[in-house]
Amino acid sequence: MPSFGTPTDLSPSPLAAVERLLRARGHRTPIGLHQEKTAFPPCAEPRVWERAEFGIAPHEPAPPAGVPALRERLAAVAGARRGTAVDPDRILLTAGATHAVAVVLHAILRPGDDVLILSPQWLSATGLVHAAGGVPREVPVFLELSDPATAPGFGLVPAVEAAVGPRTRAIYLNNPNNPTGHRLDAAQLAALVDLAERHDLWLIADNAYENYDFSADGFRDTATVDGADARTFAVHSCSKTYVIPGARVGYLISPPGCAETLVKRSPHTLRSVSTVAQFAAFEALSTSPGELAARRRLAADAYRLAAEALEIPHTAVAGGLSTFLDLRAYGDGEEFVRRCAEQGVGLVPGRAFGEHCAAWARLCFTAAPPQTVLEAVHRINKVYGKGAS
């Protein structure tokens, strides 16, 4: 057979590897805390609907940018979040946040351009940059900022600025951060926006955890920082907020004047997002703010419960659904994850989140009900207590 094209770094999914480990161990009651999810009920269930309700029938293909009724509802939600009206024409429906980031990267990168990734990072970020022909450059910041011992002396802007090169095109960040749960505040975001302006970079703000910011100030949309909107691609997902990860619906809010380029590019990845999936998002969006706030409190409670029980050092979580376990005293993260799998607990080795994170592992504290998470914590405490072989 003929050969494939440019070989890119297409590592197998670390989540699939953990699932293989769990299956191989055949533990009676495995507890998967490796997936980043909640145990909350979904905000919408599939059903048939009449055309009048959504402006389109279930079997009809949606326009490339998304179903108008959904884009309007998303624009209203975004407007409320940002405190300023958002034109629905700036919104592109995507098949999840992964697809949104992929469309942005393909639009802004020339082969060999690089993207600074605030690290540790969402485990798909570097692969997406590779697949778009770019070069991912991890910039370690979140562990430094998370640690009370190092945070005061750590310069976020100097660290990022030192990584800017002639081919740098963008900075990618997710905030609150997955996997550490660290949250950049308004002043830090403003400093990053200033840096992006000085070097004329795009910002790709991954807001997957917008509903799970536990801080007193609440979620800060990067695009609302002064000057940010003109250079920020805001990536949003319905998976965590509305608990419909199976629908695979996300959306992208482009800077003013940029949406048309993205909307023209998206049909070169897929013609449009599934209409049935868009209807699920449309229904889920009518979830009350009170219900979403209640889920945020439950997630925060789940973190506190896990944190109190954990006998393993870990990052302090201000938002998001996971904490990063500090295994530097234990040794290797891979080894720890294997041992935990033997005890029927799924975690993800830290290396998946950054080259400098081999001695860490991610634990999602909302992937199971609180008592089940506690049981898992007890099991992994024992693994930690025994130390590495």
Place this chain on the structure above:
Amino acid sequence: MPSFGTPTDLSPSPLAAVERLLRARGHRTPIGLHQEKTAFPPCAEPRVWERAEFGIAPHEPAPPAGVPALRERLAAVAGARRGTAVDPDRILLTAGATHAVAVVLHAILRPGDDVLILSPQWLSATGLVHAAGGVPREVPVFLELSDPATAPGFGLVPAVEAAVGPRTRAIYLNNPNNPTGHRLDAAQLAALVDLAERHDLWLIADNAYENYDFSADGFRDTATVDGADARTFAVHSCSKTYVIPGARVGYLISPPGCAETLVKRSPHTLRSVSTVAQFAAFEALSTSPGELAARRRLAADAYRLAAEALEIPHTAVAGGLSTFLDLRAYGDGEEFVRRCAEQGVGLVPGRAFGEHCAAWARLCFTAAPPQTVLEAVHRINKVYGKGAS
């Protein structure tokens, strides 16, 4: 704001342009024959289901390659079509045929590689090659083969072989062909496979119209030609066969040994196909062969009715859902489409299907019920009769 990356040829959708024309003319009863679709009822409606029924709940994310129960059912359908068992592991679920072709192209192309496209072609084909960093090379064959005056003297293989260059990586074809309705027979497909072997090229066989082959022999899956399976990416869509284009579900059958590369690459476009969309396909797949055959006969009848009424020369249709109107005596296809839009009929200018097709236009004869299509044909006959301005 910063600049975008490599500018690629991202032409606006010709379908959207036609819809703007139709809206601008404000005709009382517009008949849209520009979209490639049928007026048949969908083979599945959305509904809620229990996990046991599909092995996954509606809100849960599907594995990257697709839901196992659906891949197994698709493998069974493919096995029946091919007359030989197809391993479900060779099947990758995609968000429609567009996504399938995009994933293949990104996997096989290095920047600047070229793809031979048997032309006229599906209107997204050239854009997909551009977006994957490749160079599309249209090879005019279908009009030559369709015309009884030119067909006997036309050499399919010499035409394609003349276009093979040092950077050629693949041949893309859809058969039956959209927009002409021409059908390559087993001998022609075998000659193309032989050519691909000699030059070590991949074949990308777009089988979107597999259910609408009106010939006595019926649909011939390119992958079943001797030697083809090892180098053929077979692209399938549920949109036309099962009338669920809104679900956006397609699938790819990779050559033996190649599926893993494609399955690893797909999550760099989107994490997995929407679970609700996959369930729609799962249900639609239980449509009886008798019902699918009945729809094939209805589509063939719709063509005959339209062909008898058409006073415009057009391609003879052996399969697919459209015929290509020959406007060489009229003049320009764009002008003709504008005039037809004034009369409330939507067609697509031929240029969207190939650089050499400016004097043609596509008409989908199943996009409306037969009597409505007849009404449209009467209107466009009049436009044709008046000649260009």
